[in-house]
Amino acid sequence: MAKTNVVAAFTDLYRPTVNGVTYTIALWRERWGRRRGSMAVVFPEMAGYEPDDGEYALPSVGAPLYPRYRLGAPVAPEELDTPDIVHVHTPFTVGFAGVRFARERDVPVVATYHTLLEDRVNQHVPEVAVEPLKRACRAYERAFFERVDHATVPTAFARRHLLERVGADVDATIVSNGIDVDFFRPVEATPLRERYSLSGEGPLLGYTGRHGPEKNLEEAIDAVDGTDWTLVIAGDGPARDDLKARAAATDADVRFLGFLEREELPAFYSALDAFVFPSPVETQGLVALEATACGTPVVAADAGALADGVIEGETGYRYAPGDREAFRWAIRRTLAERERLSDLCQRRRSMLAVDHSLEQLAGLYDAIRDD
Numbered sequence: 001m002a003k004t005n006v007v008a009a010f011t012d013l014y015r016p017t018v019n020g021v022t023y024t025i026a027l028w029r030e031r032w033g034r035r036r037g038s039m040a041v042v043f044p045e046m047a048g049y050e051p052d053d054g055e056y057a058l059p060s061v062g063a064p065l066y067p068r069y070r071l072g073a074p075v076a077p078e079e080l081d082t083p084d085i086v087h088v089h090t091p092f093t094v095g096f097a098g099v100r101f102a103r104e105r106d107v108p109v110v111a112t113y114h115t116l117l118e119d120r121v122n123q124h125v126p127e128v129a130v131e132p133l134k135r136a137c138r139a140y141e142r143a144f145f146e147r148v149d150h151a152t153v154p155t156a157f158a159r160r161h162l163l164e165r166v167g168a169d170v171d172a173t174i175v176s177n178g179i180d181v182d183f184f185r186p187v188e189a190t191p192l193r194e195r196y197s198l199s200g201e202g203p204l205l206g207y208t209g210r211h212g213p214e215k216n217l218e219e220a221i222d223a224v225d226g227t228d229w230t231l232v233i234a235g236d237g238p239a240r241d242d243l244k245a246r247a248a249a250t251d252a253d254v255r256f257l258g259f260l261e262r263e264e265l266p267a268f269y270s271a272l273d274a275f276v277f278p279s280p281v282e283t284q285g286l287v288a289l290e291a292t293a294c295g296t297p298v299v300a301a302d303a304g305a306l307a308d309g310v311i312e313g314e315t316g317y318r319y320a321p322g323d324r325e326a327f328r329w330a331i332r333r334t335l336a337e338r339e340r341l342s343d344l345c346q347r348r349r350s351m352l353a354v355d356h357s358l359e360q361l362a363g364l365y366d367a368i369r370d371d
Contacts, residue, residue, distance in 0.1 A: 004365035005037030008083040010098025012072060012090035014043035014055075018259075019210070020286045021114045024177040025089055027354050028361075029054075035355070036362060040080060042094060044072030056080060058094065076101035083107060085365050089114060091144035099147050108368045111148040113162050113172070117141055119214055119281040123238075142168045150368050152361070154284035155305040161283075175361050177284055178354030184293040186346065189271035192264060196257060198271060202228035203335050205299075206272040208260060209287050211237030216278040216301065216321065218246050223276070223327040225250040231276070234260045234268060269294035274334045280304050280321045289352050292316075297341035299330045313337075314344045 009029065013021045025041060032039040033054075044060035051057045056077040060070035074093040086102035086109040088095040095111070102109035117137040122130045145151055145168040152175040153159040159172050193199045207220060217233065221243065224231045233243070234257040247254035260268055269275065275291035280303035282288075288298045288309055298316035300306040310316045317334050319326040334341060350356065 001366050002369045004084045006083040007039040008086050010042045010088045010094050012092040012094045016049040044070035108149045110150045112152045138166045141166045145170045157305040158283040176357045178357030179289050181293050181349045181353045184290045186295040187266045187270050189267045192267040203273040206232040208234035211240045214281050219278040220276045225252040269296045272296050292345045295342040295346045297334050
């Protein structure tokens with residue numbers, strides 16, 4: 001079997017942007033270089049980040065509808081050597097450049113399905129245009145993924161969505177994105193609690209990540225309304241002001257912390273009695289895995305990837321999206337079983353590790369090259 005050592009990753013999302021895709025690619029690149037060979041990354045140039053060796057920034061322009069992101073020139077860098085395999089992570093200009101580069105160099109190309117394009121459509125167009133645009137998104141994804149040799153998906157839900165709802169005719173293998181369990185682990189959280197004045201007597205619930213309408217964070221606010229629970233929400237996003245207004249209109253103790261430094265995240269997760277995750281649109285939900293690795297059980301919407309990723313009675317409990325009483329019941333049960341659930345969460349740490357994911361990825365690369 002041919003051994004794949006040299007990989008070229010193409011992505012429309014990368015540093016300094018902070019999200020699950022950029023986190024995954026950066027972590028894969030670092031660990032692949034440590035364990036197997038090299039993983040170059042091609043991405044759109046963005047102010048605030050200087051490329052390292054093996055990182056290739058393409059000229060870029062602002063992305064329509066998403067001013068925080070950039071669209072890179074749809075070309076491969078001339079100085080990029082021919083790899084053993086190309087891995088594309090996004091279906092936009094740089095992703096298409098990666099597919100074309102693979103074909104020109106006659107090497108296999110793999111694509112990962114990170115994001116459901118249709119899930120934010122209703123944030124950008126009138127209601128009458130939502131369904132037609134969702135169909136267009138699925139047709140676009142289908143056309144992109146049918147150009148590659150193989151797809152990877154982080155969860156069973158993402159695989160079903162790609163093959164059944166999108167209808168892509170492509171072989172797809174589940175490979176979790178994985179997380180850095182050396183970093184995400186239970187730690188002493190008292191300093192963080194004191195720094196953010198979170199040392200109250202009641203249970204502490206929390207969320208960190210994007211504040212977008214699709215995340216359904218208003219359900220978490222409603223769930224703590226009228227209870228002695230404190231909800232801490234870290235991160236930022238377009239729904240932040242609306243969420244603050246909703247919290248102010250309820251009898252709920254809700255704290256907005258803003259962005260936390262990455263170094264603070266293990267302590268943040270460790271400080272919580274439960275991590276709440278009401279988003280129904282995740283393809284994996286890395287923050288749920290990070291919380292689990294820190295020994296914090298998760299209360300999540302029984303939808304999307306979380307329906308598979310949060311194991312009932314082991315890493316937390318799930319509830320039917322939109323059912324506030326079911327959400328509260330799941331929180332109460334998680335709090336009552338917190339010690340047992342925390343122990344079970346920590347026992348799963350090895351399965352969450354990025355090194356475990358890269359072993360699967362390396363086997364898949366080698367098999368594709370031998371076909």
